Amino acid sequence: MNYLSTRGHPDRKRFCEILLEGLAPDGGLYLPEHYPQVDTATLAKWRELPYAELAFEILSLYIDDIPPADLKAICARTYTAEVFGSDEIVPLRELEDGVYLEALSNGPTLAFKDMAMQLLGNLFEYELARRGAELNILGATSGDTGSAAEYAMRGKKGVRVFMTSPDGRMSPFQQAQMFSLQDQNIHNIAISGVFDDCQDIVKAVSNDLGFKRKYRIGTVNSINWARLLAQVVYYFAGYFQATASNDKPVSFTVPSGNFGNVCAGHVARMMGLPIQTLVVATNENDVLDEFFRTGIYRVRAAADTHETSSPSMDISKASNFERFVFDLVGRDAGRLRSLFVDDLGRQGRFDLSADPAFRQAAERFGFKSSRSTHADRLATIRDTDKRFATLVDPHTADGLKAAREHLAPGVPMVVLETALPIKFAATLVEALGHEPARPARFEGIEALPKRVVKLPADAEAVKAYIAQNCD
Numbered sequence: 317m318n319y320l321s322t323r324g325h326p327d328r329k330r331f332c333e334i335l336l337e338g339l340a341p342d343g344g345l346y347l348p349e350h351y352p353q354v355d356t357a358t359l360a361k362w363r364e365l366p367y368a369e370l371a372f373e374i375l376s377l378y379i380d381d382i383p384p385a386d387l388k389a390i391c392a393r394t395y396t397a398e399v400f401g402s403d404e405i406v407p408l409r410e411l412e413d414g415v416y417l418e419a420l421s422n423g424p425t426l427a428f429k430d431m432a433m434q435l436l437g438n439l440f441e442y443e444l445a446r447r448g449a450e451l452n453i454l455g456a457t458s459g460d461t462g463s464a465a466e467y468a469m470r471g472k473k474g475v476r477v478f479m480t481s482p483d484g485r486m487s488p489f490q491q492a493q494m495f496s497l498q499d500q501n502i503h504n505i506a507i508s509g510v511f512d513d514c515q516d517i518v519k520a521v522s523n524d525l526g527f528k529r530k531y532r533i534g535t536v537n538s539i540n541w542a543r544l545l546a547q548v549v550y551y552f553a554g555y556f557q558a559t560a561s562n563d564k565p566v567s568f569t570v571p572s573g574n575f576g577n578v579c580a581g582h583v584a585r586m587m588g589l590p591i592q593t594l595v596v597a598t599n600e601n602d603v604l605d606e607f608f609r610t611g612i613y614r615v616r617a618a619a620d621t622h623e624t625s626s627p628s629m630d631i632s633k634a635s636n637f638e639r640f641v642f643d644l645v646g647r648d649a650g651r652l653r654s655l656f657v658d659d660l661g662r663q664g665r666f667d668l669s670a671d672p673a674f675r676q677a678a679e680r681f682g683f684k685s686s687r688s689t690h691a692d693r694l695a696t697i698r699d700t701d702k703r704f705a706t707l708v709d710p711h712t713a714d715g716l717k718a719a720r721e722h723l724a725p726g727v728p729m730v731v732l733e734t735a736l737p738i739k740f741a742a743t744l745v746e747a748l749g750h751e752p753a754r755p756a757r758f759e760g761i762e763a764l765p766k767r768v769v770k771l772p773a774d775a776e777a778v779k780a781y782i783a784q785n786c787d
């Protein structure tokens with residue numbers, strides 16, 4: 317399998333070449349040259365497989381530069397009941413007639429990002445050992461991504477993590493999750509500033525090409541193709557649990573921010589998994605909902621990006637969206653460039669409302685969308701507790717609300733649970749008046765010793781810290 321750039325760069329690459337890279341050299345995102353097709357005989361075979369073996373089968377279609385036995389071993393040690401809490405890995409439960417919750421949040425950091433990041437950690441370690449190379453991952457986090465990356469990379473040979481976060485601005489639980497890690501290859505850097513300062517530092521360091529090369533700086537952000545590919549697997553696993561045979565359609569609702577999670581659903585659907593509808597659920601930061609309703613994609617300024625109670629969906633633009641638009645415009649890289657480089661680059665928006673391609677988003681690709689508010693989240697959390705004795709986190713609540721707006725008779729609707737409620741305890745307390753239960757392994761983590769350095773919001777200070785800690 318070869319990978320191409322959405323912006324038309326002539327190079328073609330193999331999986332392990334793009335594994336450690338971010339954007340393509342022309343600023344585009346990597347996609348496979350085609351989507352492998354899965355027929356009903358294959359689906360029938362896959363239905364019987366445990367999760368790790370299903371992951372191996374799907375990954376094998378996209379990865380042909382790792383020997384199959386090695387890839388199989390990587391999948392087997394990634395998707396275990398010890399790490400993800402059950403043999404099913406992503407157990408499905410019916411909440412009410414036809415509405416299901418797929419549990420993706422029982423990994424080490426209690427958010428769905430573990431599903432992909434745990435695999436990425438093992439793939440990185442494997443590939444770096446094979447090359448005799450090292451990688452220093454530099455990131456910025458306001459919560460979920462940073463902790464998922466640290467728990468995936470802790471103790472991994474050849475990898476160091478330098479994770480910046482805004483000092484004092486994460487929840488006590490999130491801080492404790494990250495700062496209690498004592499692994500020598502994990503470096504927490506609390507920046508005196510806000511999340512944007514952290515992101516600016518990461519950009520400034522990455523733009524210093526000399527430093528970047530000398531210290532082998534890399535990232536693990538959500539545009540990484542391997543992360544997206546890992547997520548394709550749980551759409552298949554969810555489908556198999558929601559149906560008894562492979563001729564039944566299923567719909568999915570996905571709490572969305574950077575469009576990584578739901579883009580994996582799009583890939584699964586393009587492979588032939590019988591997905592009827594993909595519902596994109598947003599909060600007040602409704603860039604994506606606006607696009608699917610109107611055909612206009614308009615990125616928001618920082619000042620127009622709301623801080624909400626589903627903070628992992630607080631985005632001004634959706635960094636993976638370009639992948640879907642590439643398919644939407646018939647994989648025409650020239651057209652894609654004119655939308656993303658000319659229109660979006662110059663005016664901060666593009667408009668497909670009058671383009672026949674826009675209708676295809678719903679008709680051919682099955683996309684629908686909804687938007688929720690803080691009041692909706694509180695109401696959904698209360699309602700789900702009262703009627704089903706189930707606690708959901710605010711992001712999953714956005715999903716549940718959206719799902720109910722797009723139910724179709726006879727078609728199971730699977731809502732992806734993207735985090736456990738304990739990660740967002742303050743909103744649960746606001747909705748219910750009490751804290752959600754906390755998994756035993758996180759009892760008392762706030763009291764553990766913390767491993768973190770404080771630095772000013774200054775890229776030079778962060779560079780000096782990286783240089784000191786790289787031998």
Ligand SMILES: *Cc1c(COP(=O)(O)O)cnc(C)c1O
Binds near residue numbers: 427574577734
């Ligand atoms: C990251 C995240 C999201 C958004 O996922 P995308 O892939 O960026 O669309 C939603 N909910 C939670 C809890 C997250 O951590």
